[in-house]
Amino acid sequence: MSQRDFKAESESVLKCMNELLGLEKGFRSGTKRTKPLEARLAEHTLEEVNEIIVWVYHKWANWNDRNKYFNPTTLFRASNWERYREDFENDKALKTVKMPYNERKSDFSTKSYENYFETILGRSQFIREHFHEMSDESKSNIHQKARKSYDAGLPPHRAIPVPLILYERNICL
Numbered sequence: 252m253s254q255r256d257f258k259a260e261s262e263s264v265l266k267c268m269n270e271l272l273g274l275e276k277g278f279r280s281g282t283k284r285t286k287p288l289e290a291r292l293a294e295h296t297l298e299e300v301n302e303i304i305v306w307v308y309h310k311w312a313n314w315n316d317r318n319k320y321f322n323p324t325t326l327f328r329a330s331n332w333e334r335y336r337e338d339f340e341n342d343k344a345l346k347t348v349k350m351p352y353n354e355r356k357s358d359f360s361t362k363s364y365e366n367y368f369e370t371i372l373g374r375s376q377f378i379r380e381h382f383h384e385m386s387d388e389s390k391s392n393i394h395q396k397a398r399k400s401y402d403a404g405l406p407p408h409r410a411i412p413v414p415l416i417l418y419e420r421n422i423c424l
Contacts (some may be wrong), residue, residue: 255292264292268304268322272318278323284323284364285327290327290329291329302339303332303335303339306342307321308359334422364398370407371407
């Protein structure tokens, strides 16, 4: 069994990140900031790590401060990485992963509203917990908004209820 070259893999991941950000010099391997990356590479394959990095980059596409947080320290911190990996796996299982090589999204018009709503809640344990703590009136309001999103053909990740759940629970992000 051959031993993996984590230094080369680390360089490959950082090269991918630099290319995504359009940096010529960018991140370098072998620094203190890349120690968490090496730990993630020990847990996952190079392909998995690169796939998740590209997914996070595209997931944050409309976020102006993305570049401040799209760095080895933040991305590969164990607590953050586990969350990104779980969210990626959930999106992948729901066939909603939007990657350069897979621009299509699932057609939710053929799925039931109940499945659509469960997909909305299933995307985040945080959202699920707050929804279940809401009053019946607030839940009804969320269901009405979700139904409008469903009827309009919006994919679950674009549905109106998620910001409403946060608003109803007085949570500011």
